[in-house]
Amino acid sequence: MSASYKTQIDFGGNGKPSFLIEPAHFDDISNAETWDFDWLSLWNATNFDYEGIARISWQSKTYGFIRYSIYPDLEEPMVIEIQQLEASPISRSDSKSRLVAPIGKWLIWYVAQIALTFGKESEEALIVLSAYEAAFTYYQEKIGMTFERWTTIAPGEDGAVFTFNRQQTRHFCLKLEEEFGRPTKVGLTKIISL
Numbered sequence: 001m002s003a004s005y006k007t008q009i010d011f012g013g014n015g016k017p018s019f020l021i022e023p024a025h026f027d028d029i030s031n032a033e034t035w036d037f038d039w040l041s042l043w044n045a046t047n048f049d050y051e052g053i054a055r056i057s058w059q060s061k062t063y064g065f066i067r068y069s070i071y072p073d074l075e076e077p078m079v080i081e082i083q084q085l086e087a088s089p090i091s092r093s094d095s096k097s098r099l100v101a102p103i104g105k106w107l108i109w110y111v112a113q114i115a116l117t118f119g120k121e122s123e124e125a126l127i128v129l130s131a132y133e134a135a136f137t138y139y140q141e142k143i144g145m146t147f148e149r150w151t152t153i154a155p156g157e158d159g160a161v162f163t164f165n166r167q168q169t170r171h172f173c174l175k176l177e178e179e180f181g182r183p184t185k186v187g188l189t190k191i192i193s194l
Helices: 026-030 039-045 103-118 133-143 166-180
Strands: 002-008 018-023 051-058 061-071 079-087 125-132 146-154 157-165 184-189
Touching: 002 103, 018 103, 026 039, 026 051, 039 051, 051 103, 061 103, 079 103, 103 125, 103 133, 103 166, 125 133, 125 146, 125 166, 133 146, 133 157, 157 166
Parallel strands: 079 125
Antiparallel strands: 002 018, 002 184, 018 051, 051 061, 061 079, 125 157, 146 157
16 A cells, blocks of 8 residues: 655746655556657557555645555565656756756655565665666655765666665655655555455
């Protein structure tokens, strides 16, 4: 079970409305705007026994998706892998002031809540993420993940593997909550069948 959360996000000159972070549903994916990634194909390939897709939205408009897996399974979870993360084109820009921020951080925070709830108590990696070289700085400097090694993500496409252990996961969550406020739980949703 995973909760849905409400959090405030800086929305340009429009104040800080409450955004909802929750498990995505098929209609969210199939009705999504143009995204760089083919979320509908990913949805169809997702095994919801140990994988999930979450979204962040405001007024029914999706601003980001994240897909994650629990390994080896929910009965004895050891690590959560973030497999895909994308913010909507409206919330991305190369400028210093984004229209909507920080979408990616809140989606990672959501997965971190699952990892802290279900993950094994150890100092080994709790969250693992592979990213393209272009995103190296984002995950190392803005998110604060530990760079582990270089990897091949796809033929001809190099990337990096990043991790959070349990202590780093807690620190990331607390830092985000101190900066933007603690999200409010709004309900429980079954995301993984047992």
